[in-house]
Amino acid sequence: MENTEPEVNVASDLPENYNELKNAANRTANWRERLEAVEQLGQWKSQQSIDILKHRLHTDPVFQVQEAAYEKLKAWGEDALQPVRSKYDVVKGIQKILLRVKKSLPRDHSYEEFKEKLKKMRIDVYDTYEGDKGADFDAWLEGMWKSL
Structure with a gap:
């Protein structure tokens, strides 16, 4: 073979x-x-x-x-188990984090303002989900924003 x-x-x-x-x-x-x-x-x-x-x-x-x-x-021939994509939240307490960001903005804020505020307040969370969601990141984040 x-x-x-x-x-x-x-x-x-x-x-x-x-x-x-x-x-x-x-x-x-x-x-x-x-x-x-x-x-x-x-x-x-x-x-x-x-x-x-x-x-x-x-x-x-x-x-x-x-x-x-x-x-x-x-x-390299190292013993390693293939990773499996998590079915759970990548960052623990993500809804609380996003709600905190949303509450810090004026009542009539836009999605873009929310997105920028998240980036400023929690770049670690923003970056992690951007990497995890890839091309679906904006749709996911906007959906989360609307549901809060």
């Missing part, structure tokens, strides 16, 4: 910007930076990179980041 797995060429040491990548991988308010850090660290097989990727796989709130970490670990 022919092996169809892509060949993985990785360096066995750390990149020069390892500390920056480590910090980016743990930046809570920017899922894109975490994803990019996972992608870059996935090119440098070392115990440090493996540890960071496993941490992202098991704890990142954004499914795309978990999935990328899983793919890198599997390519």
Whole structure:
């Protein structure tokens, strides 16, 4: 049987910007930076990179980041369970958080004003759901805003 797995060429040491990548991988308010850090660290097989990727796989709130970490670990032959998209709220108490934002605005505010206020007050929540919902983020957020 022919092996169809892509060949993985990785360096066995750390990149020069390892500390920056480590910090980016743990930046809570920017899922894109975490994803990019996972992608870059996935090119440098070392115990440090493996540890960071496993941490992202098991704890990142954004499914795309978990999935990328899983793919890198599997390519290296590491023991990792494929992530499953959560059926529950990504951020605990999201309705209370959104209600607090809505109550901080004038009664006749627009959805756009609500969205901007959420971004200013809770960039971590905004960013996490933007990453988790992808193209459906605006529709989801507007639906939540209307239901509050």
